[in-house]
Amino acid sequence: MFQRVQTKEDHFWFEQLWGDFCEERNLMFVERNLTPSRFLLVEENHYIGTVECISYKTPEQSNSEFFYPFSENEYIQGLKNVYEIGKLSIAKTSRGRGQFKQLATILFIYALEVKAEWYIAVVTKRMYMYLRSLGFPIEPIDDSFAINDKLQGVPVRIHVMKGLTHMYSLKEFRDVIQGNAHAQALIKENSKKIMLTR
Template identity: 65%
Template sequence: MFLHVRTKREHFVFEQLWGDFCEERDLMFVERNLNPSRYLLIGEGERYIGTVECAPYQKPEESNAEFFYPFSQNRLITELNKKRVFEIGKLSISKHFRGMGHFKRLAVILFIHALEQKVDWYIAVVTKRMYMYLRSLGFQMEPIDEPFLFHETLVGVPIRLHAWQGMKYLYSLKEFRDVIHATPQAQQLIQENEKRIMLTY
């Protein structure tokens, strides 16, 4: 389903997949996070088909998200300075595997990461297309500023997401909950955090 990247080879595969996505979307490959948690999405035939990266948002100069949008200058972010804030980045699915339900697995990775790291808030710059898709699913992502152009054909939206609310909503959707129930690591974390998060159907 997914792999927490640890070895040099896994990092190489991750960077290849993300590099292909950057080339496809004409995005700059930015690497400023010092200790990110990286995950590879695994598809049929044990093929690596997607990426996502999470890192503590602490120093703007060490933030990939800050490269694209000045989060450190936005009041809605600076007011979170006593919270556990992480940034989401390098979120991709290889073009031959899109529209096949794999996004649910990426969402479960973030579900697990939020529980493991006790995240309060996530921040990210997402494409407008991804933003509209997530909003259509009912996720209460909060845009913190106006959309902006990465370049003439790609629009970005800076957002923040309350991790606990996001997890509860994710768990309330049957199609996502089924994937969570099929993931032993997620089930164990839910049991360990049962009183704190109070997930319901």
């Protein structure tokens, strides 16, 4: 389950969780865009994760651009309706319990709401390998690089409709999506664009 960040208290918990994750991974807490759409992952009435989505327009307002120069990459230039994914985290005590499916559902719903065509992100090499193992159509746009002495980052782009179609083809993701009434309404509304199969 998840909720949109709307209140001051929601923002407090979002920043607390993301701050803890940054401290654990020795990441810099970057805040270049002041109008993101933020979501909290909820389990048993506790906040356990974060994800943020932002329209990618100018490099100066991009959190992802802080880590990698997307604006200079030939595979990004010319793309339309690009959104960046950032601040994706799951609390240490909640990892390895299938929570990523909920985060993916948030991204599924958000993409349909804003009619995103592409997502860009810097993901950890481990996350990249995990998504590739699921057959997810995530495209690296450059070589991996050291974020710090513990983490390797991979700059990627994701074609939203290919990603949504692939997610829906995997039973464990489809079950979560089908369990969300808002996601189902968005699928119905966009049915001409999405070829979803079981």
